[in-house]
Amino acid sequence: xxxxxxxxxxxxxxxxxxxxxxxxxxxxxxxxxxxxxxxxxxxxxxxxxxxxxxxxxxxxxxxxxxxxxxxxxxxxxxxxxxxxxxxxxxxxxxxxxxxxxxxxxxxxxxxxxxxxxxxxxxxxxxxxxxxxxxxxxxxxxxxxxxxxxxxxxxxxxxxxxxxxxxxxxxxxxxxxxxxxxxxxxxxxxxxxxxxxxxxxxxxxxxxxxxxxxxxxxxxxxxxxxxxxxxxxxxxxxxxxxxxxxxxxxxxxxxxxxxxxx
Numbered sequence: 382x383x384x385x386x387x388x389x390x391x392x393x394x395x396x397x398x399x400x401x402x403x404x405x406x407x408x409x410x411x412x413x414x415x416x417x418x419x420x421x422x423x424x425x426x427x428x429x430x431x432x433x434x435x436x437x438x439x440x441x442x443x444x445x446x447x448x449x450x451x452x453x454x455x456x457x458x459x460x461x462x463x464x465x466x467x468x469x470x471x472x473x474x475x476x477x478x479x480x481x482x483x484x485x486x487x488x489x490x491x492x493x494x495x496x497x498x499x500x501x502x503x504x505x506x507x508x509x510x511x512x513x514x515x516x517x518x519x520x521x522x523x524x525x526x527x528x529x530x531x532x533x534x535x536x537x538x539x540x541x542x543x544x545x546x547x548x549x550x551x552x553x554x555x556x557x558x559x560x561x562x563x564x565x566x567x568x569x570x571x572x573x574x575x576x577x578x579x580x581x582x583x584x585x586x587x588x589x590x591x592x593x594x595x596x597x598x599x600x601x602x603x604x605x606x607x608x609x610x611x612x613x614x615x616x617x618x619x620x621x622x623x624x625x626x627x628x629x630x631x632x633x634x635x636x637x638x639x640x641x642x
Contacts, residue, residue, distance in 0.1 A: 394426030398452050401461045405434035405450035408463040418448060430454055431464070438468060445474030506545025509538065546584065553589060558604040568609025569616055576614035578604065 402421050409418055419437025426432050436448040451464040470476045484498075492498060500507065541549075553559065565571075572578045577594035580586045581603070588606060592599040597612035 394424065394432055395430055395454070397459065398430070398432035398454060398461060399424045399426075401432070401452050402434055404461050404463065405452055406436065408452075409436060409448055409450050409466055412466045413448065413468075422447060427451065430456065443468065443474070445471045447471055504545075506542055506548060507539040508542040509540075550585060550588065553603050554605055558592075558599055558602050558608055560605055560607040562608070564598060564610050565608045568611060568613065570613045571607050571609045572604050572613075573606035574613070574615065575609075577612075578606070 402424070406418070406421070417438060417440040419439040422435040422437055424432050424434050431451060431453040433449050433451045436450070438446045438448055440446075446468055448466070449469050450466050452461050453464055454461050487498070555561070557564070559565065572590060572592070575594075577592060577597065578590035579593050580590045589603050590606065592602055592604050594600055594612050594614070597610050599608070599610060
């Protein structure tokens, strides 16, 4: 873990440790080249008997970083002991972003043909189909329900849980098919009044549908009823917005007559 310089120092740091700048620098020079060690910045008390001496880092590739040498001593002892020597980032340092598991980094469209993305057994988005109801089942009832759902769900072992449904609804609402997209904000009317919207089944039908307009940007995609676009089924152009009629073609007989001579 990378630590930032934000510790709160005790009210009265150990004066012996605060004065141990030379000891801290000597320990630092054993770990780092002299041309990468800059001036002593300040001493930071970690606790009653521990102090960290901070030195500037002059390495060109570590702008904003600093060396930290932590020293301590036992109570009633004058001997100073070096605990650790580390290079740490300051508030202005450039550091690598935090690690994100690959499953959380995946975006729609990242999977290529042949790629596999396994789902964990305890994925909260899914539940066994025989547990999808509101009432818990036990014993023979569970076995009977399992046989019924095998027929109703065409052999699906698991189905969408309430949490998985809510996660999908939130994702769709916040995405390009939601009410806050630039396309929706400039739309003349919402999808709720569009004849091209096909409602979803179940609880999601109260808020979502699928666009079936082949000329729309969202064709084949889930959209919220308060989404919208310029391809709404009831959009009518004003007279001044309608294209001007094309005049009839003129037949040039003179050109043909000239070709006969």
